[in-house]
Amino acid sequence: MNEPNIDPKLLKPYNPKETEDRIYKIWEESGFFNPDVCIEKGVTDEKAKPFTIVMPPPNANGRLHAGHALFVTLEDIMTRYHRMKGDRTLWVPGADHAGFETQIVYERKLEKEGRSRFDMKPEDLYKEIYDFTIANKEFMENDVRRLGASCDWSREKFTLDPEIVKTVQQTFDKMFKDGLVYRGDRIVNWCAKHQTSLSEVETEFEERTEPYYYLQYGPFVISTSRPETKFGDKYVVMNTKDERYKEYKHGQKIELEWINGPITTTVIKDDSVDMEFGTGIMTITPWHSQVDFEIAERHNLDKEQIIDWKGKLLPIAGDFVGIHISKARPMIIEKLKEKGLLVKIDEAYKHSVKTCFKCNTIIEPQIKDQWFVKMRPLADRALDAVDSGKIKFYPENYEKIFRYWMTNTIDWNISRQIVWGIPIPAKICNICKKGYSDLKDELVKCECGGELHKDTDTFDTWFSSGQWTLLSLGYPDTKDLDIYHPTNVMETGRDLIFKWIPRMVIFALYLRDEVAFHNVYLHGLVNDEKGEKMSKSKGNVVNPIDLIDTFGSDALRIALVVGNTPGMDLALSRDRIKGYKNFANKLWNITRFVMSSVPNDNFKKSELNESDKKIIDEFNIIIKDITLDMENFRFYMASEKIYHYIWDTFASIIIEESKPIISGGDEKSKISRQTLLIEILEKSLKVLHPFMPFVTEEIWSILPIENKKLLMVEKWPE
RNA sequence: GCGCGAUUAGCUCAGUUGGUAGAGCAACCCGUUUACACCGGGAAGGUCGUAGGUUCGAGUCCUACAUCGCGCACCA
Numbered sequence: 001m002n003e004p005n006i007d008p009k010l011l012k013p014y015n016p017k018e019t020e021d022r023i024y025k026i027w028e029e030s031g032f033f034n035p036d037v038c039i040e041k042g043v044t045d046e047k048a049k050p051f052t053i054v055m056p057p058p059n060a061n062g063r064l065h066a067g068h069a070l071f072v073t074l075e076d077i078m079t080r081y082h083r084m085k086g087d088r089t090l091w092v093p094g095a096d097h098a099g100f101e102t103q104i105v106y107e108r109k110l111e112k113e114g115r116s117r118f119d120m121k122p123e124d125l126y127k128e129i130y131d132f133t134i135a136n137k138e139f140m141e142n143d144v145r146r147l148g149a150s151c152d153w154s155r156e157k158f159t160l161d162p163e164i165v166k167t168v169q170q171t172f173d174k175m176f177k178d179g180l181v182y183r184g185d186r187i188v189n190w191c192a193k194h195q196t197s198l199s200e201v202e203t204e205f206e207e208r209t210e211p212y213y214y215l216q217y218g219p220f221v222i223s224t225s226r227p228e229t230k231f232g233d234k235y236v237v238m239n240t241k242d243e244r245y246k247e248y249k250h251g252q253k254i255e256l257e258w259i260n261g262p263i264t265t266t267v268i269k270d271d272s273v274d275m276e277f278g279t280g281i282m283t284i285t286p287w288h289s290q291v292d293f294e295i296a297e298r299h300n301l302d303k304e305q306i307i308d309w310k311g312k313l314l315p316i317a318g319d320f321v322g323i324h325i326s327k328a329r330p331m332i333i334e335k336l337k338e339k340g341l342l343v344k345i346d347e348a349y350k351h352s353v354k355t356c357f358k359c360n361t362i363i364e365p366q367i368k369d370q371w372f373v374k375m376r377p378l379a380d381r382a383l384d385a386v387d388s389g390k391i392k393f394y395p396e397n398y399e400k401i402f403r404y405w406m407t408n409t410i411d412w413n414i415s416r417q418i419v420w421g422i423p424i425p426a427k428i429c430n431i432c433k434k435g436y437s438d439l440k441d442e443l444v445k446c447e448c449g450g451e452l453h454k455d456t457d458t459f460d461t462w463f464s465s466g467q468w469t470l471l472s473l474g475y476p477d478t479k480d481l482d483i484y485h486p487t488n489v490m491e492t493g494r495d496l497i498f499k500w501i502p503r504m505v506i507f508a509l510y511l512r513d514e515v516a517f518h519n520v521y522l523h524g525l526v527n528d529e530k531g532e533k534m535s536k537s538k539g540n541v542v543n544p545i546d547l548i549d550t551f552g553s554d555a556l557r558i559a560l561v562v563g564n565t566p567g568m569d570l571a572l573s574r575d576r577i578k579g580y581k582n583f584a585n586k587l588w589n590i591t592r593f594v595m596s597s598v599p600n601d602n603f604k605k606s607e608l609n610e611s612d613k614k615i616i617d618e619f620n621i622i623i624k625d626i627t628l629d630m631e632n633f634r635f636y637m638a639s640e641k642i643y644h645y646i647w648d649t650f651a652s653i654i655i656e657e658s659k660p661i662i663s664g665g666d667e668k669s670k671i672s673r674q675t676l677l678i679e680i681l682e683k684s685l686k687v688l689h690p691f692m693p694f695v696t697e698e699i700w701s702i703l704p705i706e707n708k709k710l711l712m713v714e715k716w717p718e
Numbered sequence: 719g720c721g722c723g724a725u726u727a728g729c730u731c732a733g734u735u736g737g738u739a740g741a742g743c744a745a746c747c748c749g750u751u752u753a754c755a756c757c758g759g760g761a762a763g764g765u766c767g768u769a770g771g772u773u774c775g776a777g778u779c780c781u782a783c784a785u786c787g788c789g790c791a792c793c794a
Contacts, residue, residue, distance in 0.1 A: 495789095589757090596753070
C-alpha cells in the first residue's frame, strides 16, 4: 500500500499493549489529574463548578477484581466527562486497610506458616500486617492505573495514614462528649474463631437442617435446637394471653428436675412469646440470645454466661465443663434421655443460623462490654436529608432500601478485638467497667476509685470508612472541603447500600452539617458469562488485568458499560469484550482512511456545503442527546449511541459515500467533504474519550491539529 | 412472613414521559475490488412469564398469580 502521508503506526492494526502504558504516563506527567494544575494551565478556573468523586478505596491487600474494574470505569467516565466540560474536577483515590478482611488474609498466611496471631505481641502483628499491606498497595494502585483512572494521585489517602487515625479518634471523642457513643453490656455477635465481635453486616444467615428437641421442664414441655445452652435456664416464659397456662402466675416459683439436678424456675409472662410456635412455652438464656436478652432486660432478670469465648462450656454445666459445645450436644441429649427428660426429637428441623461472613463459624451471641453508637438521632437526620431531596439515588428504588435501613437501625457496635485497625482512644475502669474517651492518654483513676486501663480494641472498619468523603478531602482541614464537599457522586456497589452509604451520610451530617454527596450511583455485580457469581471455589473468577492484556483496557471498559444499567448485575463474557476490541480497531482504520483522504500538509478546513452541513448537524443532535444521557447517569445509553454512530453511520454511510467524492473531480465538494471527515472524527474522539480514553488519545496525538492539547482536556463538543 | 428486583430473539441484556419491538454475542448464506477479514453484504430469528383491567392504542400504567434472584425478620 502506498500511503506516504499517514503515520506508519496506522498501517498496522491498533495495538493496545504498545499504547496504553505510554499514554497513561503522558497523562500522569501532564498533571491534569489534579484540578490545581488544570486551573494553572487554563483548563478550568477557580470559579468553575466543582465536580467531585471520592473513590471507594479498594482493599490495599490485594489485586483488583472485575467489580473494581467496573467502578473505576464508571467513575473515570464521569470524571473525564466533567473535566472536558471545563468543571473543576477532582477524583480522589484511596486505599483501604480493610480491618477485619485484611487481618483474616494475614491470619491465613500465618496459619500456612504454622503461626498464630494469638502467640504474637499485638504491636509485632500490626507491624507485619502493615508491611504486608503497604507492599500490596502498590499492586492495587498499578491495577487502577492500567484501567486508565484519571484520579488525582497527589491527593491519595490510605485509611491508616497517621492524620486519618488521629481524626477518626477525634470523631470518637466528639461523639463521646455529645453522648452519641456509650459503653454497654449488650449482646454482640461473637466469632469464636476470630475472637472478635462482629456487626450485623459482617454476619450471614445460613440455612441448616438439624434435630429439634422437646424436653420435659417440670410441668412444661419446652423445645430447642440448642440443648447445650440450657444449663442456666431458670426462667420459664409464656404469653400473658395464653389460656393453656393461665393457672401459672408471673413470678411463681416451681421446683423441677433438670439436667444436673433439681432447680427452681420462675414463671415470667411476656407477650413476645409466640403462642403458635412449639409448645408456646420457652425458657431463656439471656447471655446467648438477643431475644432472651431483651426479655431479661424488660423483667430485670439475672443473666449468666454458659459458654466461654472459645465456645466451651463453663462450670455451670457441671459434668460438661470445658467441653466444646459442638461435642457437648449429643452428650447432653444422652443424659437427658437417661433421666427421662427427652420427650421427642424432630429430626429435620430447618432453620437459619447466623454465621461469620468470613469463616462460616456459627456466631455465638455473647454479652460483652463494648462501645456502641447511638444510631437513632443520627439516622433521623439522614432520613431528613433524603426526604428533602438532597440525595438522589440511581437507580431510584434504592432510596427505599436506604430508608428501610435507616428506619430500622439498631445501635452500632464499633468495638473490634483485632489489632489491624484504628485503636479506640478509650480507658476502661477495672472495677465498675465505666468507659472514658481519652485522646491524650492522661486519665488514670475512675470516679469510682478504680484503676483505668487502656481499651485494646480497634474501631470497626466502617467507623472510619463512614467518614471517608470528609477524610479523603483532608478533614478537619477545610481547604479542599470548602470547594469539593459535598461530593457530587458516590459511585459504589449496590451491596454497600447498607454497609457504607448510610454511615457516610450520617457522619457528614454530624461532623460538617452537610450531606456527603448529592447523588448515589449503585452498580450491580459483575458475574461470569453465564451470569453466575464469581467465586474462587467455582473457579470462574476473571482477572481484569488478564482481560486488559488480551483485549486492551478500552475494550474492557466499554464492555463493562454498554447496556449495563445501574443496579443490574452484568454477565461479562470474553466474546463481549472481543467485540469492543474490534471496535477500537475499527476506529483506528477509520482514522487511517481519513488521514489518507486528506492532504497531511497545508490542509485548511473549508466551509461545509449544504449537504455536508446537514450531516454534521445530525451528529450534533446525537451529541446533544448523548450529553443529556451523561448528565443523567445513563452511561449505558451514551456509550451505545456513540458506538453505533461511529460504526453504523460514520464508517458505513459517511465514509462509503465519501469515496467517490474524494476521488472525484469536483474540488469544492472534495474539500468540504475532507473537512467534514476531520470534524466528525475529531468530535467522535471527544465523545468517545471518557469511555475509551487510550485509543482516542492515541489517535488524537496522530491527527494534524494546530495548537492541540491532550484530548483529555479538550472541550466536550456542544 | 415482609420488602425489592427480574421474567423481551439461541445467550446476555437495552427499550427515558404508553404510539406499529432493539443491540451485542452466537448461528446461517455470500463476498477477500484500493480504511478495516479485528471486515463487508444479505437473510433469519420474539403471541415482550400467565390471566385480567385502564386506554383510540400497553413491553411500557393498574390488579392478581407463577417462576427465579436478592435483602430483611423470625426460628425459644
